[in-house]
Amino acid sequence: MADNFNYKHLHYFWVVATEGSIARAADKLFITPQTISGQLSMLEERIGQPLFDRVGRRLRLTETGRLVLRYADEIFELGKELNDVLRGAPLVGTSEFIISAASALPKTIVYKILEPALNLSKDLSILCKEGPVETILGELAVHEVDMVLTDTPLSSAYSIKAYNHYLGQSSLTFFASPDLAKQLSGTFPACLNDQPILLPTKQYAVRQLFDKWCQDSNIFPIVRGQYDDSALMKSFGRAGFGIFFMPSIIEQEVVESFGVEIIGSLSEITQKFYAISAERKVTHPAVAAICSTARDIIFN
Structure with a gap:
């Protein structure tokens, strides 16, 4: 592909892909279908691969077409945002940083991870949500949140354009009421x-690792409760309903806050922590502060 990318050709492709047909795109752009077809052919020639499969009168994006469309969406959304800014429209959300944390993550760790973002600026407001992994990843996919915190990295099983940023890991400590x-x-x-x-x-992920460790070690506890919320699990543990584990890096806080005793630690299983964002290379200052501090201080 030549270095100089023709953004007019890309814009025609983007309109065709979003409108679903060359005819509708031509009506929207006020140009002839023949002109659009010619521009698409030139773009495909430049890229070296077809962007659409022709199925009868319908157009269906190829794998390359879907890839190009994802980038085109971002390019033209940024262009619209730049135009609004230059016209004096305020940037939406510049002072609000929205995070969704997996419910099972200990709140103490979530706080420690997020604290550096709060210290960036007095003008920054953090909106912190929580929920099951699939729910919070869905929020990231539709750009309702800026970042997701979880112990379960994004995989190909989720059709989401986002990137894992590894923060660190911790062994596990097991607790029980006195x-x-x-x-x-x-x-x-x-x-x-x-x-x-x-x-x-x-x-x-940590539950899956624990189940496998139990099988491999021939250790079979009796599962008395399963929880999406770590705080609820600790409350039941404090009441004596069962043994529970937490990351070892917060074991002292758990003992002091819940009045439980440490019965042992397990280094064979580590709980890993990830920040997931739409950025491959972290540029958002809040995400950068979170990733840097977590790696250097919390999980050192």
């Missing part, structure tokens, strides 16, 4: 056998 801790026999982790345990739901 009364339950007294009932445990044997050394850790064998003492987990046949004992009640409270776990995150199976959508979270």
